[in-house]
Every structure is written in C-alpha cells, then in structure tokens.
Amino acid sequence: MTKQKRDNLVSAGIAAASVVFLLWVIPTFTPPYPGYGVSAALLPNLIVGLILLLSLVSLGVNLFGPQKNTGQEELPDEDKVHLGRLFSFLLPCLLLFPAIKLAGFIPSGIVFMLLIQFFCGQRKPVTMVLVAVCSVGFMYALMRFGLKIPMP
Amino acid sequence: MLELMLAGFIDAIHPLNLLFVFAGVTGGVVMGATPGINGPMAIALCIPLTYYMSPIAAIGFLVGLNKGAFYGGSIAAVLINTPGTPEAAATSWDGYPLSLQGKGEKALRMALFGSVSGDFFATMVLILVAAPLAAVALYMGPPEIFALVCLAMTIIAGLGTQSLVRGLIAAGFGILVGTVGIEPVSALPRFTFGVYQLERGIELIPIGIGMLAFSEIIIQLERRYRDSKKEGGADACLLAFSTKREDRFISWQEFRSTIRTILRSSVAGTVVGAMPGLGAPVASFFAYDQAKKRSKTPEEFGKGKLEGIAASESANSAVCASSLIPLFTLGIPGNVAAALLIGAFVVHGMIPGPLMFEKNAQFIYSIYCSLLLANVFLLVVGRAGLKGFCKILQTPAVILYPIIIFTCIMGSYLGAYNPFDVLLMLFFSFIAYFMKKFDFSHISFIIGFILTPIWETSLQQVVISSQHDPYMFLTRPVAMGLLAITAFIVFKTARGSMRKESKA
Numbered sequence: 001m002t003k004q005k006r007d008n009l010v011s012a013g014i015a016a017a018s019v020v021f022l023l024w025v026i027p028t029f030t031p032p033y034p035g036y037g038v039s040a041a042l043l044p045n046l047i048v049g050l051i052l053l054l055s056l057v058s059l060g061v062n063l064f065g066p067q068k069n070t071g072q073e074e075l076p077d078e079d080k081v082h083l084g085r086l087f088s089f090l091l092p093c094l095l096l097f098p099a100i101k102l103a104g105f106i107p108s109g110i111v112f113m114l115l116i117q118f119f120c121g122q123r124k125p126v127t128m129v130l131v132a133v134c135s136v137g138f139m140y141a142l143m144r145f146g147l148k149i150p151m152p
Numbered sequence: 153m154l155e156l157m158l159a160g161f162i163d164a165i166h167p168l169n170l171l172f173v174f175a176g177v178t179g180g181v182v183m184g185a186t187p188g189i190n191g192p193m194a195i196a197l198c199i200p201l202t203y204y205m206s207p208i209a210a211i212g213f214l215v216g217l218n219k220g221a222f223y224g225g226s227i228a229a230v231l232i233n234t235p236g237t238p239e240a241a242a243t244s245w246d247g248y249p250l251s252l253q254g255k256g257e258k259a260l261r262m263a264l265f266g267s268v269s270g271d272f273f274a275t276m277v278l279i280l281v282a283a284p285l286a287a288v289a290l291y292m293g294p295p296e297i298f299a300l301v302c303l304a305m306t307i308i309a310g311l312g313t314q315s316l317v318r319g320l321i322a323a324g325f326g327i328l329v330g331t332v333g334i335e336p337v338s339a340l341p342r343f344t345f346g347v348y349q350l351e352r353g354i355e356l357i358p359i360g361i362g363m364l365a366f367s368e369i370i371i372q373l374e375r376r377y378r379d380s381k382k383e384g385g386a387d388a389c390l391l392a393f394s395t396k397r398e399d400r401f402i403s404w405q406e407f408r409s410t411i412r413t414i415l416r417s418s419v420a421g422t423v424v425g426a427m428p429g430l431g432a433p434v435a436s437f438f439a440y441d442q443a444k445k446r447s448k449t450p451e452e453f454g455k456g457k458l459e460g461i462a463a464s465e466s467a468n469s470a471v472c473a474s475s476l477i478p479l480f481t482l483g484i485p486g487n488v489a490a491a492l493l494i495g496a497f498v499v500h501g502m503i504p505g506p507l508m509f510e511k512n513a514q515f516i517y518s519i520y521c522s523l524l525l526a527n528v529f530l531l532v533v534g535r536a537g538l539k540g541f542c543k544i545l546q547t548p549a550v551i552l553y554p555i556i557i558f559t560c561i562m563g564s565y566l567g568a569y570n571p572f573d574v575l576l577m578l579f580f581s582f583i584a585y586f587m588k589k590f591d592f593s594h595i596s597f598i599i600g601f602i603l604t605p606i607w608e609t610s611l612q613q614v615v616i617s618s619q620h621d622p623y624m625f626l627t628r629p630v631a632m633g634l635l636a637i638t639a640f641i642v643f644k645t646a647r648g649s650m651r652k653e654s655k656a
Contacts (some may be wrong), residue, residue, distance in 0.1 A: 010590050014321065031340035038612045040335040043604075046330060051324040058317050081589055082374055086430040086582070089370055093561055093578050097571040109558070116557055120373060131586050135555050139562055149569060 003079070004062060011059040018052035088119050109136035160517025164525065169209045170195060173522050175211035177529040178352040180220020181537065184294055186559055191221035191472070192488040193357070193567065201248035207500035207515060212522035214478075214496055218489045219526050222432070222469045223534055225590035226263040227541050231256050233372070234365040234556065238356070238602070239432035241364055241595050242440040246453065246460030253392035253456055255515070257542055261402050264534040266414055268527055270466030274425065274473035275523045282477045292427065293418060299605040299634035300427075304562040306638045308437045309596045316645045322592040323600035329354060329605025337612060349572040357567035359601060361585075362580030363594045366560045369553055370585060390532060395543050402458070410462040413443045419492045421470025425434050426478060430470040430542055431487050433599055439467030464585040479504050480516065 025049065030041040092115045100106035113132035129138050143149045163169070176198075183194040193215045200208035225237030230247030243263055252260040291350075292300070309319035333353030344350040394400065413609075417439035422528030424435035443463035444453045451461050456559040475487045479494070497504050502512055509516060510572045564577035618624035625631050 001180050006590070023344075029345060030342050031335055031338045032171050034338045035339040038615045040338055040340070042329055042615075044343075047324045047327045047331075051321050051328075054321050054324070056428055058315075060319075077378060079589060081479045081586065085377065086585060087368060089373070089557070090578055090582065093557070094575070095575055096561060099383065113554055113558060116554040117550065120553050121377070122554070127551065131551050131554065135558055139558065143562070145565075149566065 008059060008062050009056045011062065014055040015052055015059065018048050019054065021048045087115070092116060092119075104137055105140055109139070116126070156513045157517045159520045160294065162210055162516045162523035163514065164518040169206070169518075169522065170525065172205060172209040172365075172640075173212040173216045173526050174529045174533075175525055176216025178377075178533050179222040180217040180222075181224040181227070182220075183217070183535055184221030184224020184226075184237060185373075185541070186224075186563065190225065190268045190357075193220040194208065194218070194221050195489055195492045195496075197249075197566075199492065201358050202496060207502065207627055208518045209520065210424055210496055210500055211493070211519055212526065213524060214493060215519070216526040216529065217513075219469070219530055220533070222271075222387040222464070222532055223229075223264060223267040225463075226267070226465055227260065227367075230259045230263055232368075232542065232552075232556075234368045237432075238360050238364065238465070238598055239436045239471075241356050241433070241598075242436045242463055242464035243468075244630065245431030246457045247442070249454070249456040252457075255399045255401075255456070257400045257538055258402060258455075258458075259461055259646040260534075260538055260541060262410070262458050263465045264531065264538075265402065265407065266410075266417075266462040266465030267469040267534070268531045269414045270418040270468070270470040271473055271530070272465075272524070272527050273415070274470035274519070275423050277376075278473050278477050278480070278523070279520050280545050282481050290302055292630075293628070294610040294617065295628040295631035297606060297629040297635065298610040298614055299379055299625075299638070301603050301610065303609075303634050303638045303641070304434050304438065305596075305600060305603060306443050308434070308599045309593070315591065318591060318641070319596045321471070321593065322587065323534065324604075325476070326597035326600025327604045327607070329359070329597075331608065337498075337610060338340045349570065350569075354576060354601075355567050355573060356598075356602065358564045358573045359580050359598060361564050362577040362582075363584035363598060366577060366581035367584035367588060367594070368517045369556055369560070369587060371554060398401070412457050413446075413459045414462050414466045416446070416453035416469045417443060417467040421467035422474040424467070425471035425487070431602060432468040433602060435471045436464045436468040437595065445503070465515055480508065481505075489638050 005035055022045065026041050026044050030039075030044065033039040033041075095109060095110050099111070102108075110132045113136060114128055117131060118129045122131075154155075171580060179198070180191065184190065184293060195214050196549075198214065202213055205213065221237065222239070225235055225240035226243045229235035229240040229244035231251050233244050233251075235241045235244050247259040247263060250256065276632055281616065305323050306320075307324045332343045332350055334340070334351060342349050352569040420439045420442065421435040424438065425432070425483055440453075440460060440463045443459050444450045447453065447459060449457075449459075471487065472489070475490045476493075479490045483503070502515065540571055560577065561574055564574045565571060567573050584597075585595045587597065614624065625635065
C-alpha cells in the first residue's frame with residue numbers, strides 16, 4: 001500500500017466516523033437541552049463538524065488536487081503498523097491489574113516484569129529475575145511505606 | 153518595607169529552610185523525570201509531609217518540588233524521547249535528536265540553563281510587577297479567553313506534524329475527549345456510554361503517560377527489534393555519549409546565541425503563566441513556534457537545535473513562577489500547582505490574596521527569597537546529576553524499557569488510585585501509536601484536551617451573556633483581533649502548504 005492510498009483511507013475513515021458521531025453518538029449520549037444556557041451538544045457538534053470538513057478537504061485534495069511526486073512509493077517498514085508486537089505489549093499490561101486482584105501485587109508484578117523483559121528481548125534468566133524482583137520490590141516499598149498509597 | 157524585606161530574607165536563609173528547599177528541588181527533579189509524576193502530582197503527594205514544617209519551609213519545599221519537576225520532565229524527554237510531563241514534549245523535538253548524535257549531556261545542560269534562566273526571569277517579574285500584570289489578566293473576559301484559546305490551538309496544531317489539517321483534526325479529537333464527563337451547565341453525564349468511571353471525566357495523567365511515554369516506548373522497541381541484528385542484540389544501550397568536550401559542554405558562543413531566544417521565551421512563559429488556565433504546555437509550544445519562526449535557520453529545528461530546547465524549557469519554567477502572580481495578588485491560582493499551593497497556604501494559616509501583602513508581608517518576602525534560592529539549587533542539582541542521568545541511560549535497553557513500562561503503569565494508577573486510569577492509559581497509548589504512524593500530532597491532541605474546559609466554559613459564557621447574539625464579538629476589539637490573527641495564521645499556513653505541494 002502506498003502512503004497516499006493509506007492517507008486517503010484514513011481520511012475517509014475519519015469522515016465516516018464523524019458522520020456516525022453527528023447522526024447517532026452525539027444525539028444519543030449527550031444530555032438534552034435543559035432550556036437555559038447552551039446545549040451540551042453544541043461543542044461536540046461544532047468540533048465533529050469541523051473534523052468532517054477537514055477530513056473531506058484532505059480527501060478531496062488528495063483525490064482531485066494536483067498529483068504529487070511523493071507518497072506513491074510503498075510504505076517503509078517504520079511507517080507500517082505491527083499489530084502483533086503492539087498487542088504483545090498491551091496484553092500483559094491489560095492483565096496486570098486483574099492478576100494483582102487475584103494473586104497480589106508482588107507475585108503478579110514479578111510475572112509481569114518477566115514477561116515484558118522477554119518481549120523486550122532479554123534472554124538472561126538471572127538478570128530477568130533480578131530486575132523483576134528489585135523493581136517490583138522497590139515500587140511496593142515506595143508506594144506502601146513511602147507514599148502510603150492504597151495498594152491496588 | 154526594607155526592614156520587612158530583610159527580615160523575610162533572613163528567615164528564608166535559615167539552614168533548616170534551605171535544607172527543605174533543596175530537598176524539594178531534588179525530589180522534584182526525580183519525580184518530574186518519572187513518567188506519570190508531574191509537578192502538581194508531586195505537590196499533592198507531598199503536602200501532608202509539610203504539616204509539621206514551618207510555613208516558610210513548607211511553601212519553599214513545595215515550590216522547589218514544582219520547579220524541580222519542570223526540569224525533571226525534560227530529562228526523559230531529551231534522553232529517551234519520553235517526556236515526563238506534557239510541557240517537556242517540545243523539548244524532546246530537539247533534545248532527542250541531539251542525544252542520538254551522542255550529545256545528550258549537552259542537550260541536558262541547555263535544558264538546565266533554559267529552565268533556570270526562564271524561572272529566574274519569571275521570579276523577578278513576580279517580585280517586581282506582580283500586581284499590574286495580574287490586573288491585565290483580569291481584563292480578559294470570556295470572549296478574549298475564547299479567542300485566545302482558538303489562537304493557541306491553531307498555532308500548536310501546526311507543530312509536530314507536516315500538515316495543519318491533520319494537526320487540527322488531532323486537536324479536534326482531543327477536544328472531543330475533553331468533553332467526556334459531567335457537562336458543566338446541565339451537570340448531566342456526557343459521552344460516558346454507561347461507564348460510571350467516566351463521569352468524573354478523563355484525567356490528564358493517563359493521556360499524558362499513554363500518548364507521550366508508553367506509545368513512544370513501543371515504537372522505539374519496534375525500531376530496536378527491526379535493527380536488532382545491526383545493533384548488537386539484547387545488550388545494546390539506549391544511547392551512546394560522546395566524550396568530546398564540544399559535544400558535552402555548551403560553549404560561551406553557543407549560549408550567547410540562545411540568549412535572545414531564552415529572553416523571548418521567558419517573556420512568553422511569564423505572560424501565559426500569569427493568565428489562569430492556559431498552562432505550561434501552551435507556553436512551551438508557543439515559545440518553540442516563535443523561536444522557529446524568528447530563527448535564521450528554521451529548517452534546523454527538530455534536528456538538534458539548541459535554541460529549540462532553550463525556547464521550550466525557559467517558557468515552561470517561567471510558568472512555574474508566573475502562575476504565582478495571580479495567586480499572590482488576587483488569590484486566583486494560575487494553574488493546578490498554584491491551586492494546590494492554596495491548600496498548603498491555608499494549612500499554615502495564610503489566605504492568598506491582596507491582603508496577604510498587608511498582613512504577612514515578611515512571609516511573602518521569605519517566599520520570594522526561597523523562589524530565588526530554589527533556582528540556585530536547581531542549577532546545582534541539575535549539574536551534579538547530569539552525569540548520573542546519562543549513566544542511567546547507559547543501562548542496556550532490555551533492562552531499562554521494562555522498568556519504564558512498569559513505572560508508566562504504576563504512574564497512571566497513582567493519579568486517582570483507580571485501575572480504570574491504567575486502562576485509559578493503555579487505550580490512549582494504542583491511539584497514539586496509530587496517530588504517530590499516520591502522522592497525526594498527538595501533541596495537538598493533548599493540547600486540545602487540556603484547553604477544552606476553559607474553551608467550553610468561555611464559549612458558554614459568551615453565548616449566555618450575549619443572549620445567543622452572534623455579533624457580540626464585534627463589540628470586543630481584543631477578541632476580534634485575536635480571531636483575525638487566528639484566521640491569518642490558518643490562511644498563511646494553508647498557502648505555504650499548497651506552495652510546498654505544488655513544488656513537490
């Protein structure tokens with residue numbers, strides 16, 4: 001996919017989402033006008049309308065404007081989305097707090113740190129365990145005894 | 153008055169008070185460098201510690217904390233492109249490229265000098281001209297504030313992206329996110345989608361950590377994974393530091409070349425900080441934009457230009473002192489940190505406001521002296537800690553990144569002790585990942601989000617007070633002028649973009 005094609009898709013997607021917001025999300029999820037002052041939907045309608053206009057302008061310029069020399073080549077690797085790697089980091093983070101609720105801060109924290117280090121490319125087991133235990137222990141001591149914060 | 157001033161200064165230089173100011177600055181630098189902890193949070197966490205201190209020590213400690221945090225935010229921004237605070241994001245635009253060139257220590261020195269200079273300038277303004285400056289800020293009514301925020305968003309939308317359109321779209325998304333929560337007029341939930349945790353709105357901390365720090369870590373890890381065969385594998389350090397003197401220190405010539413920028417940015421930061429609601433991120437991006445426009449070599453910005461670092465840091469540090477101007481003179485806090493300081497003042501038996509100058513003049517002068525001393529301590533702590541900060545960054549990336557990820561998660565939790573904030577942080581890091589890939593400015597998003605409450609409130613006040621009269625702006629020349637400047641900037645940027653595209 002070329003950069004220009006992706007930009008067009010993104011602009012079209014934003015325009016479509018804006019229409020959905022204007023027609024359904026904003027009327028459904030904003031409180032009704034109370035009869036005084038300003039409607040709660042004023043600012044959201046204004047902003048989403050502006051987003052719709054800007055995305056259509058961007059799409060229009062790309063499709064019907066003068067053809068550019070840049071943006072026609074294939075996307076470089078650094079601009080591509082790597083969903084696998086993204087989720088490999090997000091998933092342990094999402095599961096951390098439920099795990100803390102089940103097993104406690106220290107065991108869950110240590111397992112989390114071991115997993116994250118593995119995904120970051122660490123392969124030395126002794127270093128992994130040391131870093132996991134020290135960082136979780138330090139964080140626990142700081143929050144519990146230093147700042148007296150209620151632990152999750 | 154001279155006697156009161158001298159007495160106040162003598163109180164401030166008591167060894168115990170000096171110790172607490174020093175401790176505040178040091179703690180602030182450490183906390184500011186940690187993703188998730190900024191100046192206001194550091195103050196909020198440490199206010200209980202000040203209950204048993206004297207009033208001078210307590211306020212000196214808290215102000216030192218705030219000052220240290222402003223500089224601390226730039227450390228992570230410069231060295232690993234993960235700003236500890238939103239206002240340090242502009243610092244990373246030139247700081248991080250310099251670090252990649254092996255000049256991280258030089259970039260940190262410039263950030264330190266900019267911070268101390270901006271802070272010193274604003275502190276002197278606070279001491280000398282606090283009252284008249286606050287009076288000017290009072291003349292800004294809702295139409296002027298609305299127009300000023302429009303101008304600020306337009307300027308900032310053009311930064312951090314190649315396209316003003318995408319910057320404005322990003323700012324629009326930020327504003328939309330800022331409307332989540334309780335609607336201010338009807339006091340009913342808006343865009344909460346039945347999730348009760350959203351009724352208190354979305355806090356800045358999860359957005360800041362997710363968009364500035366966490367998403368950047370993921371992208372850097374992607375880059376390292378891609379280059380892992382060339383980089384030498386798991387033990388590669390994040391950065392290398394040059395040992396050449398010219399790459400580590402700032403020469404007198406280099407510092408002299410940034411003096412004008414520092415002065416201009418300090419003025420910008422002082423003025424923005426004196427106006428309640430705008431805050432350090434707006435000052436820092438505005439100053440960066442102005443420094444770039446006035447530079448003879450604007451194309452060098454974003455590639456390791458010392459002036460970029462100086463502009464951002466001096467502006468955001470100037471806000472730290474100037475936000476106390478409306479607090480001391482009118483009792484109105486200039487930002488969140490100043491609002492928290494009101495609590496500290498009240499705990500120690502002082503009510504901020506104009507009467508404080510009559511009833512507690514000696515205390516005020518002690519605070520002024522503490523502010524100046526905190527600047528000196530910041531210079532000392534910053535210089536002493538430079539090598540330490542750089543040493544920490546020479547830890548292998550596979551050790552440092554997981555620690556930063558864990559700190560980001562716990563930092564998000566610290567804001568309101570609510571695991572839902574961690575979920576929000578991860579959600580916004582997911583959004584920011586895509587924004588960075590598709591060249592939408594996450595900075596514009598954050599600024600739009602920060603400015604939404606003041607913008608919506610001023611818009612509603614304008615509509616209500618004018619009784620839905622759309623021509624009321626015509627009766628406010630300052631507001632009209634600001635809106636005209638906004639329209640001019642949009643037109644000029646659009647024309648510039650069209651010219652660039654026709655040449656491409």
